[in-house]
Amino acid sequence: MRLEAKLVLFNALSKLLLVLLGVVVLPPIVSRVSVAHTDQRLREKQTELLDLIRRDGISAFVRQEQNAEAYADYNILKQEYISLTPLPDTTPEEPVRMLEEQRQVDNEIEDFRILSHVFRRGGRAYRLEIGSSLATVELLTYTLRHLALWVLVIGALLTVFTDAAFAHYLLRPLGRLITQKLQAVNHPSAFPFEPLVTTTADFRRLDDSLNGMMHKIQRAFAKEREFMSNVSHELLTPVSILQTRFENMLQDPRLSHAHSLKLVESQKTLYRLRNTVKTLLLIANIENEQYLRNETVSLATVLADVTNELEDRLAQREIKLLVELHPDYVLPNANRTLLFTLLFNLISNAIKYNREEGSITVTGQLLPDGRYRLGVHDTGPGIAAENIPHLFDRFLRFHKGAAAPEGYGLGLPIAKTIADFHGADLRVESTVGEGTTFILEFA
Numbered sequence: 001m002r003l004e005a006k007l008v009l010f011n012a013l014s015k016l017l018l019v020l021l022g023v024v025v026l027p028p029i030v031s032r033v034s035v036a037h038t039d040q041r042l043r044e045k046q047t048e049l050l051d052l053i054r055r056d057g058i059s060a061f062v063r064q065e066q067n068a069e070a071y072a073d074y075n076i077l078k079q080e081y082i083s084l085t086p087l088p089d090t091t092p093e094e095p096v097r098m099l100e101e102q103r104q105v106d107n108e109i110e111d112f113r114i115l116s117h118v119f120r121r122g123g124r125a126y127r128l129e130i131g132s133s134l135a136t137v138e139l140l141t142y143t144l145r146h147l148a149l150w151v152l153v154i155g156a157l158l159t160v161f162t163d164a165a166f167a168h169y170l171l172r173p174l175g176r177l178i179t180q181k182l183q184a185v186n187h188p189s190a191f192p193f194e195p196l197v198t199t200t201a202d203f204r205r206l207d208d209s210l211n212g213m214m215h216k217i218q219r220a221f222a223k224e225r226e227f228m229s230n231v232s233h234e235l236l237t238p239v240s241i242l243q244t245r246f247e248n249m250l251q252d253p254r255l256s257h258a259h260s261l262k263l264v265e266s267q268k269t270l271y272r273l274r275n276t277v278k279t280l281l282l283i284a285n286i287e288n289e290q291y292l293r294n295e296t297v298s299l300a301t302v303l304a305d306v307t308n309e310l311e312d313r314l315a316q317r318e319i320k321l322l323v324e325l326h327p328d329y330v331l332p333n334a335n336r337t338l339l340f341t342l343l344f345n346l347i348s349n350a351i352k353y354n355r356e357e358g359s360i361t362v363t364g365q366l367l368p369d370g371r372y373r374l375g376v377h378d379t380g381p382g383i384a385a386e387n388i389p390h391l392f393d394r395f396l397r398f399h400k401g402a403a404a405p406e407g408y409g410l411g412l413p414i415a416k417t418i419a420d421f422h423g424a425d426l427r428v429e430s431t432v433g434e435g436t437t438f439i440l441e442f443a
Contacts, residue, residue, distance in 0.1 A: 004171045011163040015156035022152045027145055034141040035113070039098055042115035042130045046096070049082065049128065050119075058121045062086055079133040081105070084126055087118065091125035094118035103131060113137055173198035177207060188217045221287075229284040235277045243270050279410040283394075286338065286417050293333045293422070299343075299374065300328040302336065303362060306343045310351065318357045321347070325364035329372040329442065334422055342418040343376075345411040346438050350378035353436070367441075374440040382432040391428055392416040 053061065061071040061084050071084040081103070097116045102109050112131035119126060173196055185191045191214045196207035246267050250260060285291065303323055307314075314321055331339070350360045358379040366372055383391065394413045415438075419426035423443050430436040 004167050007167040008164045012160050015160050019152055019156050022149065026148050030145045030148055031141050034137055034144055037140065038113050038132050038137050042132060045130050046115055046117060046128065053121065062126065079136050081131050083129045087125040087127055089124055091118060093120055100134065173200060173203045181210065188214055188221050225284050225287050228280055229288065233281065239270060239274045239277065243267065243274065246270065276410065279414060283414060283417050286421050291335050291338060293335050295334055295336050297331045297334040297336045297339055298328055299364065300325050302339050302343055305340060306347055309344065310347060313351050317351060319351055319354055320359040322359065323362045327366065329364060331422065331442065338418045338421065342415050345415045346376045349411055350376055354378045354380045372442045375437050377435060377437040379435045382434055383428065383430040383436055384432060388428050388430060
């Protein structure tokens with residue numbers, strides 16, 4: 001999973017946990033807030049009523065006669081009431097109390113949140129009650145609870161999206177670093193060293209470290225290519241001298257038959273060494289870009305030349321070669337000699353590891369995205385899946401099923417090097433017992 005996706009998932013899970021915590025914690029908090037709000041409103045009404053009594057006198061609400069009736073006032077929905085009840089003169093004052101009790105309103109019993117206060121005025125005691133229906137409190141609690149939950153959910157969703165957008169913005173330099181400097185580079189020589197534009201010090205330090213590492217790798221590759229090229233050049237001269245001497249020795253009539261056989265075997269070994277050196281020199285020259293790509297080359301024409309070159313080997317093993325290019329593909333910037341070597345090695349490899357009286361099919365087709373795919377399929381024994389990733393490694397040998405150890409030599413590494421030189425992708429698909437297909441895709 002990508003780092004950005006992990007950050008977004010973590011933020012989403014944390015917000016979900018926050019919402020679940022709010023579902024558990026908010027209801028009791030909202031209930032307390034609603035009750036406190038109701039109590040505060042009852043106290044404010046108590047203060048207003050006492051101010052009116054001080055200003056207008058108690059007689060404006062309760063007659064002063066003995067056993068006068070209590071004063072009561074209800075709103076139109078009977079959700080709130082105010083009552084002022086005369087008490088015996090000996091009743092002491094009581095502080096404000098908040099209680100929940102039932103009261104009868106128009107022959108109906110209602111639950112109220114009541115502020116109760118006993119005070120004295122004009123030598124007499126009075127009980128002041130200001131009540132608010134608990135249904136009103138519950139409605140307020142319900143409203144506040146849902147409002148708080150909606151605000152919490154909407155806030156969590158908004159923060160998830162903003163966190164995702166910020167994570168995408170924050171990690172965008174890392175994405176550019178991966179796509180532009182790592183995935184898009186097939187060879188250290190093509191690595192772009194432009195500094196990464198970012199305000200994050202960690203990404204800048206990572207970019208600097210990566211640039212420094214690639215500089216070291218480029219220098220190591222350059223030394224390796226230079227060494228291979230120099231060694232190949234230096235080896236060709238003594239190999240040629242030895243080959244000439246062996247040929248001269250074989251012309252000597254005094255040489256015994258046994259010594260002649262040994263010289264012939266030595267010549268074969270020397271010939272293989274010479275071909276290996278030439279192959280290494282070819283790879284080094286290609287990697288050092290000592291070849292030009294200034295020719296317009298038709299794949300059909302090159303394939304015809306390769307077929308003519310390998311005609312005897314095909315006939316010797318009775319292998320049928322079928323070429324189907326629909327249509328032909330012309331490379332505008334290519335090297336004909338190297339392309340010939342590339343196709344020659346692929347088809348030669350298909351002949352070498354094919355079965356007797358087998359077949360080789362070369363197909364070409366234009367893909368919808370504008371690329372051209374060339375496939376070379378043989379009917380050989382196939383390649384084990386664990387060996388395919390190492391197929392283009394130099395000098396690597398591995399077993400093919402129960403057969404004796406076989407080496408793919410340097411033919412396939414050369415083909416891979418030439419394909420990379422032309423900006424093409426060379427890969428392998430194989431099924432054991434059915435055959436192998438080398439796929440070459442030109443951009």
